[in-house]
Amino acid sequence: MPSLKEVKTKISGVKKTSQITKAMNMVAAAKLRGAQEKMEAFRPYTSKFNEAMSNLSAGANPDQFPLMETREVKNVELVVVTSDRGLCGSFNANIIKQALRMMEAYEKEGKTVNFVCVGKKAHQALRKTGKVRKSYTAIMAHFQMFNAREIASDVADQFLKGACDKVEVLYSEFKSVASQRPVAKQMLPVQPIETEGETANKQSGDYIYEPSEEEIMDVLQPLYLNVVVYAAMLEVGAGEHAARMTAMDNATNACKDIVSNLTVVYNKARQAAVTNELMDIVGGAEALK
Amino acid sequence: MAEQIRLEVVTPGGSVVDEDVNIVNAPGYGGDFGVLAHHAPMLSTIKIGTLTYEKEKSREALMVSGGFCEVSNNKITFLVESAEFGRNIDVERAMRAKERAEKRLAQGKSHDEQLNIARAEAALQRALARLKVAKL
Incomplete structure (x- = not known):
């Protein structure tokens, strides 16, 4: 049986930990609201963008645009988006696990894989593979469109140079507060966007293009890549x-359990000490008789 | 009352303008153009510059940076990377950005030369557009 003092120190230690985890939970909740708002604000942009893209690419000939060119795939580049900071449960671990699985699958097919890491956690975990081509760290806290543009244009350059034949972006989809799931999305070659309704398709022939259809595509496609990267970063941000909120909530609950268990131990130990003392006194009194 | 067209300006940060207007003037890739009500469907790229629109009594100016716009069903939608009203522009900051960009252009020689020059030029254009809109 541990001594009274030991248990007492342990209890106060766990209580302090639970204060920290509770604070982190609340901070994460506040930040989540901000990140979610940012994501909501971006939605109209993406939906309009996809609409225009699908209008355009309905009539486009893939061979005409270097970013749509489909080549035999020898080199694959994976853009892995994670957070910069840990303590958010298995959130980053899931993304990284998926990245490694995909790497293995591609390598089995005899393709080489390179990573582009966005977020410090991806960089730390994938560095060991020696396949990281580029890393962008410490940008997840305050990123803007131009951060996404930097990443997207760098990847597009690689593709145009022929250094890679396929680019996929790997991130965690924000399905709800309780559930995030790693997903991979093809970035390059750019695939024509499927039209959801027929209405969008019907009009495409009547448009006036300024300057020309091809030149607009040349502008839109790099923008499309920005949108894909930015959207991935937003989803990971939220x-x-x-994930941190859930993890910290679990931690706080676990702390509470430990404290209540330790309190039982403490009380038993105290009781035992009191009983011992009483027995001593009684024993002493008996001896005097 | 003149016939109106719906104007929407959408940026990655959210919708900036969403109202009925009489005329829109925008910096198109091949030059500025104006759009009135019932314009034929059109898709155009937009460069960094000034977007103005007029309502019955007022006239507004925005600084927009690259993107594109779509006209259809008596509605004009701008999808741009950023859009700012003249009154919200921080003139001092734009001035500083302008000076910085000019300095970088003057120095020119660095190992990532082309990229840096392109970036500085874009920054300069943005700063100039901001200053222009702020004065309107």
């Missing part, structure tokens, strides 16, 4: 806070 997912990170949601």
Whole structure:
């Protein structure tokens, strides 16, 4: 049986930990709201963008655009988006696990894989593979469109140079506060966007294009890549806070359990000490008789 | 009352303008153009510059940076990377950005030369557009 003092120190230690985890939970909740708002604000942009893209690419000939060119795939580049900070449960671990699985699958087919890491956690975990081509760290806290543009244009350059034949972006989809799931999405070659309704398709022939259809596509396609990367970063940003919230909530609950168990131990130990003392006194009194 | 067209300006940060207007003037890729009500469907790229629109009594100016716009069903939608009203522009900051960009252009020689020059030029254009809109 541990001594009274030991148990007492342990209890106060666990209580302090639970204060920290509770605070982190609340901070994550506040940040999650911000990240979710940012994501909501971006939605109209993406939906309009996809509409225009699908209008355009309905009539486009893939061979005409270098970013749509489909080549035999020898080199694959994976853009892995994670958070910069840990303590958010298995959020980053899931993304990284998926990245490694995909790497293995591609390598089995005889393709080489390179990573582009966005977020510090991806960089730390994938560095060991020696396949990281580029890393962007410490940008997840305050990122803007131009951060996404930097990443997207760098990847597009690689594709155009022929250094890679396929680019996929791997991130965690924000399904709800309680659930995030790693997903991979093809970035390059750009695939024509499927039209959801027929209405969008019907009009495409009547448009006036300024300057020309091809030139607009040349502008839109790099923009499309920005949108894909930015959207992935937004989802990871929101997912990170949601995952941290859940993780910290679990931690706080676990702390409570430990404290109540330790309190029982403490009380038993105290009781035992009191009983011992009483027995001593009684024993002493008996001896005097 | 003149016939109106719906104007929407959408940026990655959210919708900036969503109202009925009489005329829209935008910086198209091949030059500025104006759009009135019932314009034929059109898709155009937009460069960094000034977007103005007029309502019955007022006239507004926005600084927009690259993107594109779509006209259909008496509605004009701008999808741009950023859009700012003249009154919200921080003139001092734009001035500083302008000076910085000019300095970088003057120095020119660095190992990532082309990229840096392109970036500085874009920054300069943005700063100039901001200053222009702020004065309107």
